[in-house]
Each structure stands twice: as C-alpha cells, then as structure tokens.
Amino acid sequence: MLTFKHLHSKLLYLTPWAALPGLAAVIIASTTVTQVQLPWLLVGGTYALDETGKIFMLLATLLWSVSGVYARSYFKSIEEQVRFYRYFLLAMAGNFILILAQDPISFYFGFTLMSFASYGLIVFKKDTISFKAGLVYISLVILGEVMLFSALLMATNASESTMFPAIIESIITDHNHDLIIFLILTGFGLKAGVFGLHVWLPLAHPVAPAPASAVLSGTMIKAGILGWIRFLPLGETPLPEWGTAMIILGLFTAFYGVIIGLTQRDPKTVLAYSSISQVGIITMSIGLGMQVPEIWPVMLTGIAFYALHHGLSKGALFLGAGLCGSQQQIHRVWIWLGLWLPALAIAGAPWTSGMLAKDLVKSYSLYAPAPWDTLLPLLLSGSAVATALLMARLLYLVRPSAEPYGAEPLIGLVLPWVALLLIIILVPWLPVYSFEYSMSNQIFGSLWPLLLSLVISVGVYRIHIFQTAKPIPAGDILVWIESVLSVLRNHLKKLNDFAQQYILLQQYSKLRINSIQTVFFTKLGQIESSLARWEVSMLFMVIIITLVGLLLYGSST
Incomplete structure (x- = not known):
C-alpha cells in the first residue's frame, strides 16, 4: 500500500523537473503570438508568450530547473525536501503566471503568489536571523502589494478593457497619472531592489538556502523589472521628469x-x-x-x-x-x-x-x-x-x-x-x-x-x-534607521521617565500642601475655639484695658 510519505518520496524525483514544460514552450513557440483565454479563471485571464516573455521565460525555466535539481541533493532529509519544494513550487508557479499574463489582474495574481511563497524560502532555517529577514521582507511585500493594487484600481477605473494596452492608455489619459506611475515604480521597485527599497535583499540572501538565493536573485527580482515593462507607458509617450x-x-x-x-x-x-x-x-x-x-x-x-x-x-x-x-x-x-x-x-x-x-x-x-x-x-x-x-x-x-x-x-x-x-x-x-x-x-x-x-x-x-575595516551592516540604511529609532526611543523613554517623575513630584507637592493646609486650618480653628471661651475673652479685655490705661497715664504725665 502506497502511504502518503512514500508518495512524497516518489514525487520528489519528478519535482526538480517541474519547470521543463516552460522550457519546451520557449523552444517550440512560433514567431506568432497565440493568446489563450481562460474566462473561468478568477475574473477571466489572457495568457501568451510574446517576444519579451520568451526571454524572461527562458531565464525562469533554466534557473528554476537547475536550482530544483540542486536542491534535491542540498537537503538531506525527505522532510526538508518536502518543506522546501512546497514553497519553491508555489513561487515558481507565480513566476510563470506573471510571465505569461497578458492582463494586469493575472499578472498581479502571479506576482502576489510568488512574493508570499518566497517568504517560506527566506525563513526556511527557522532561526532568529531568518525570521528577522523574513519580517523585513514580508513587511515590504505587503506595502508593495497595497501600492500595486491601488495603482491597478486607479488604472482600470476608466479603462474599457483589462488588457495591458487599454490599461496603459488609461494611465496616460488619467488626471492622476503621476500618482499611478509613482505607485507602479515603487510597488515593483520593492521587488526589484532599487536604492531605498533594497534592504530586504542583503538580509534575505545570507539566510536563505543556496538554491533559494539563486532564484530569489536570478528570477524573482526580475519580476519587478517585467512589471515595469508591462505596466508603464513605455514607448507610448515621453515622460522626461x-x-x-x-x-x-x-x-x-x-x-x-x-x-x-x-x-x-x-x-x-x-x-x-x-x-x-x-x-x-x-x-x-x-x-x-x-x-x-x-x-x-x-x-x-x-x-x-x-x-x-x-x-x-x-x-x-x-x-x-x-x-x-x-x-x-x-x-x-x-x-x-x-x-x-x-x-x-x-x-x-x-x-x-x-x-x-x-x-x-x-x-x-x-x-x-x-x-x-x-x-x-x-x-x-x-x-x-x-x-x-x-x-x-x-x-x-x-x-x-x-x-x-x-x-x-x-x-x-x-x-x-x-x-x-x-x-x-x-x-x-x-x-x-x-x-x-x-x-x-x-x-x-x-x-x-x-x-x-x-x-x-x-x-x-x-x-x-x-581586512581591517569594519564592514557596514547588511541592510545598511535599515540598520541606520533602526539605530536612529533606537536613540529616539531611548530619549523618549528618558523623557517619559522625567514626565512620570514630574507628575509624581507634583502629586507629592500637592499632597504636602494639602497636608500643611489641613494642619494650619486645624490649628487656626483650635485657636479660634480657645479665644471664643468667656474667661479668655475677659482676660484679654482686662489686659487691653490695662494697656490703654497705661498709655493714657503716660501721655498725661
């Protein structure tokens, strides 16, 4: 009887070759671009292998195939292989989908699938450093996905079709075209790794397994480049600024x-x-x-x-x-x-x-x-x-x-x-x-x-x-930003401690003042009560009359 574990071990022999159909498609593809319509998929999808897609698909199939075979011997246990290939194949599927996609929605779906599946490759070792790199990566991925989804909604709002030519035309004529272009450049730039958006790359590569690093750098960051090519109005209108x-x-x-x-x-x-x-x-x-x-x-x-x-x-x-x-x-x-x-x-x-x-x-x-x-x-x-x-x-x-x-x-x-x-x-x-x-x-x-x-x-x-110089920490500006935030946090903590002490001092001062006032008015009340007694009043009257008499006697003499 074939158990689930045995089935995994059998499938593992075929897994490294999962990208070969894509390579066959590049080899046998004709010069005529044939589109495939899938109206039943999500909101409908259009897929084709155009001239640009052929080059990106050639890169993807070759590198995913070689890395897949490499990973078969890189991981010793079947459990590690199964866990690695689970994320590896999902990311590869997303990569192939976005290359073939001829409409923005299909491209966005493949791009998102690839991005989120890659998180499993980065945190594969499950140690502290891996999870830190994974946290930075997934945070930027979510930010990028929100930006791209916003740009997609704005671009399709006034478009008559969901195909790339119609979307690009919509971007050109939209009064918010600068905002849409900014969102596209930033959203895909996070994956490509341009300056300011690059901080996940030097953190993710050292912790990811070697076959994962190969596809992360070799094909996945190129998805950001392909996103720019597909979504931006390149070749349609000058954008000098x-x-x-x-x-x-x-x-x-x-x-x-x-x-x-x-x-x-x-x-x-x-x-x-x-x-x-x-x-x-x-x-x-x-x-x-x-x-x-x-x-x-x-x-x-x-x-x-x-x-x-x-x-x-x-x-x-x-x-x-x-x-x-x-x-x-x-x-x-x-x-x-x-x-x-x-x-x-x-x-x-x-x-x-x-x-x-x-x-x-x-x-x-x-x-x-x-x-x-x-x-x-x-x-x-x-x-x-x-x-x-x-x-x-x-x-x-x-x-x-x-x-x-x-x-x-x-x-x-x-x-x-x-x-x-x-x-x-x-x-x-x-x-x-x-x-x-x-x-x-x-x-x-x-x-x-x-x-x-x-x-x-x-x-x-x-x-x-x-050999003697101290290396700049991987992640560079992110580490520097963390250092600045740490200093600010320490100063804010000190300010908060000072504020707490000031509040306590105020409360203590108010308590002391209230205590003194209470004692003062209590003593004042006791004195008033004493002075109100008749015998004390008569004594003071005698004293006052005596003093007045002495003053009058002194003035007459």
Missing part, C-alpha cells in the same frame, strides 16, 4: 551597491549587493526609455537580454558559493576556478554575455538627450570597473585558502551547477535575439575595465583595507 528621476536613481543604485558590497565579508551578502548594483543599470535603462520613447522597441530587447544574462550568471554564483564547504583543497580550487566564469560574465569580460549586455546598454545611451548622451557612457564605464572590483572581492572571500563556506560539493550539486556554467557560455550565441551585434568590435572596451580593476584590487589588498 520620471525618466530623469529613474536615470539618477539607477546610477546611484549601481554605485551604491558596489560601495556597500565591497565592505562585506559574507559571500552571499556581496552577491546581494551585486544584484542591487546590476538592477541599478536596468533601472537607468528604463529611465532612458521614458525619456526617448521612440527607441523603446530596440531597448526592450536589450533590457530583457541584460536580465537574462544577469539572472543566469548570478544564479551560478549563488549555487557555486554554496559549494565551498569542502575541507579538501583540490575541491575548493576547482570550485573557485568555476566561479570565475560567471564572475567574469557579470564584470563584462570579453566574449561573455556580460560584454554583450553592457555594450548594448551603452549603445542606447547615445540616443539620450543632453547632458546624458555624454555622461552616461562615462558613468557606465565607471560602473563596469566598480562591478569588476566587487567580483574580485567575491573571489577573494571564497578563495581556496579561506574558511570553508557552504556545503560539501557532492556530485548531485556539482552537476547542475556545471550545466548552468555551460549554459552561460552558450547564452551569447543562442538564436533567440532579434538584434545584430559583433563582439569582435568591442573587445578593448570590455577589457580595460577588467585590467584597471585588477590593478586597483591588487593595490587595495596589499594595504589590507578591507
């Missing part, structure tokens, strides 16, 4: 993530800040698309490819960092050498997907209005140097001579990781993209940032700056 704000925010996020990441000593925290930095580049590109809507169709393909490149490379770095727990030096050396491939891709090394992605973004900056047409190429080159420095920091932290980090490199963990490394090598040559590009013309432009970062890294590590 919002575009400028997004460009500035994106560039600041790109450099901020590197600066804070360089001070970290936990490899997964470094990778979290690296994701924040890379999201900054995509945010800047979205802002450029807001300013120059006529080039948006071309930019959209480049942004989607940047998301694909970063998702796969960052997933490989998280999975590889989780394999550095061996006590044998030879194992650590091989894992470390394997980590160089995705690290170089993130840094934009020649003949990698990173070089292709970064040069595409840089080419779009040439269409930017002044002064961005001059500033953006320079700032993007500086960002490439900064990214290479951060990858050098990561490779230093997981070097073979460092303390073991992560799990033992079992064959069930190494094989899916190696498969992902091979995919990263093939990504620039996949026949999925509709743009023309020649790598041979960009070798020097991608090589000099690496060489410069190498020189800087050697100089920095020789003077032991990061």
Whole structure:
C-alpha cells in the first residue's frame, strides 16, 4: 500500500523537473503570438508568450530547473525536501503566471503568489536571523502589494478593457497619472531592489538556502523589472521628469551597491549587493526609455537580454558559493576556478554575455538627450570597473585558502551547477535575439575595465583595507534607521521617565500642601475655639484695658 510519505518520496524525483514544460514552450513557440483565454479563471485571464516573455521565460525555466535539481541533493532529509519544494513550487508557479499574463489582474495574481511563497524560502532555517529577514521582507511585500493594487484600481477605473494596452492608455489619459506611475515604480521597485527599497535583499540572501538565493536573485527580482515593462507607458509617450528621476536613481543604485558590497565579508551578502548594483543599470535603462520613447522597441530587447544574462550568471554564483564547504583543497580550487566564469560574465569580460549586455546598454545611451548622451557612457564605464572590483572581492572571500563556506560539493550539486556554467557560455550565441551585434568590435572596451580593476584590487589588498575595516551592516540604511529609532526611543523613554517623575513630584507637592493646609486650618480653628471661651475673652479685655490705661497715664504725665 502506497502511504502518503512514500508518495512524497516518489514525487520528489519528478519535482526538480517541474519547470521543463516552460522550457519546451520557449523552444517550440512560433514567431506568432497565440493568446489563450481562460474566462473561468478568477475574473477571466489572457495568457501568451510574446517576444519579451520568451526571454524572461527562458531565464525562469533554466534557473528554476537547475536550482530544483540542486536542491534535491542540498537537503538531506525527505522532510526538508518536502518543506522546501512546497514553497519553491508555489513561487515558481507565480513566476510563470506573471510571465505569461497578458492582463494586469493575472499578472498581479502571479506576482502576489510568488512574493508570499518566497517568504517560506527566506525563513526556511527557522532561526532568529531568518525570521528577522523574513519580517523585513514580508513587511515590504505587503506595502508593495497595497501600492500595486491601488495603482491597478486607479488604472482600470476608466479603462474599457483589462488588457495591458487599454490599461496603459488609461494611465496616460488619467488626471492622476503621476500618482499611478509613482505607485507602479515603487510597488515593483520593492521587488526589484532599487536604492531605498533594497534592504530586504542583503538580509534575505545570507539566510536563505543556496538554491533559494539563486532564484530569489536570478528570477524573482526580475519580476519587478517585467512589471515595469508591462505596466508603464513605455514607448507610448515621453515622460522626461520620471525618466530623469529613474536615470539618477539607477546610477546611484549601481554605485551604491558596489560601495556597500565591497565592505562585506559574507559571500552571499556581496552577491546581494551585486544584484542591487546590476538592477541599478536596468533601472537607468528604463529611465532612458521614458525619456526617448521612440527607441523603446530596440531597448526592450536589450533590457530583457541584460536580465537574462544577469539572472543566469548570478544564479551560478549563488549555487557555486554554496559549494565551498569542502575541507579538501583540490575541491575548493576547482570550485573557485568555476566561479570565475560567471564572475567574469557579470564584470563584462570579453566574449561573455556580460560584454554583450553592457555594450548594448551603452549603445542606447547615445540616443539620450543632453547632458546624458555624454555622461552616461562615462558613468557606465565607471560602473563596469566598480562591478569588476566587487567580483574580485567575491573571489577573494571564497578563495581556496579561506574558511570553508557552504556545503560539501557532492556530485548531485556539482552537476547542475556545471550545466548552468555551460549554459552561460552558450547564452551569447543562442538564436533567440532579434538584434545584430559583433563582439569582435568591442573587445578593448570590455577589457580595460577588467585590467584597471585588477590593478586597483591588487593595490587595495596589499594595504589590507578591507581586512581591517569594519564592514557596514547588511541592510545598511535599515540598520541606520533602526539605530536612529533606537536613540529616539531611548530619549523618549528618558523623557517619559522625567514626565512620570514630574507628575509624581507634583502629586507629592500637592499632597504636602494639602497636608500643611489641613494642619494650619486645624490649628487656626483650635485657636479660634480657645479665644471664643468667656474667661479668655475677659482676660484679654482686662489686659487691653490695662494697656490703654497705661498709655493714657503716660501721655498725661
């Protein structure tokens, strides 16, 4: 008889491959977009795999599949595997739904399902640090969901349809369009991890299991990027003010993530800040698309490819960092050498997907209005140097001579990781993209940032700056805000204690005054009673008459 536990063990062999139908859909999908109507689902849903969706679905299916196989050997007990896959599959389903969704309601449903299911992946270890990270994450998720739901209600209020084109048209013509755009940017920005909304990422990644971190950084934060692409009126109308704000925010996020990441000593925290930095580049590109809507169709393909490149490379770095727990030096050396491939891709090394992605973004900056047409190429080159420095920091932290980090490199963990490394090598040559590009013309432009970062890294590590400097706490501004609030709370507590003491003193003073008044009036009453006696009155009368007589006698003499 097949028990429930035995059924779980049988299904666990199929669970890691649950994403393969999505990969098959990407491979066999034709150039013609076919929509599927599901009128019986919720309020009705429309689903299709368009050109943008294909790239995001390719990223999602590859990374969810590799991470799913990786997790099969990462967790030793069946109970842990079942608990992990429960949240893993729910989050994956939400991710696939939002990619396929062609109407805002379906997208919102998939986005919400993915966001809430991810909480179970973050708090998987069930320790104090995990629950703290989970609390920050779920608080921001709820805030983001409220913002997105409000934006959705406002956008659909005057719309004749619930399809994306009608919603976007409604946003453009709505008198509250600035408020709707703000809610969309903030709601999805919380998931993407732009500056100010990024604080959950460096807290969640170090506590989440390695396969969870891979999909959190690789695919889930890209859902925020896809949300911007689907909901914002990109390519429809110029939004110069919002575009400028997004460009500035994106560039600041790109450099901020590197600066804070360089001070970290936990490899997964470094990778979290690296994701924040890379999201900054995509945010800047979205802002450029807001300013120059006529080039948006071309930019959209480049942004989607940047998301694909970063998702796969960052997933490989998280999975590889989780394999550095061996006590044998030879194992650590091989894992470390394997980590160089995705690290170089993130840094934009020649003949990698990173070089292709970064040069595409840089080419779009040439269409930017002044002064961005001059500033953006320079700032993007500086960002490439900064990214290479951060990858050098990561490779230093997981070097073979460092303390073991992560799990033992079992064959069930190494094989899916190696498969992902091979995919990263093939990504620039996949026949999925509709743009023309020649790598041979960009070798020097991608090589000099690496060489410069190498020189800087050697100089920095020789003077032991990061070995002696105190790292900035993960969560940075959240920790600083907590410190400020703690100081304010202490001052308020002292003020409250002083107020309590003042109130007690007042009460004591009133009590003392009342007591003195009572004694005084009691004595006064007793004196009055004594003076009212006839014998005392007669005595005083005699005394007064005697004194008056003496005074008269004295005056007559």
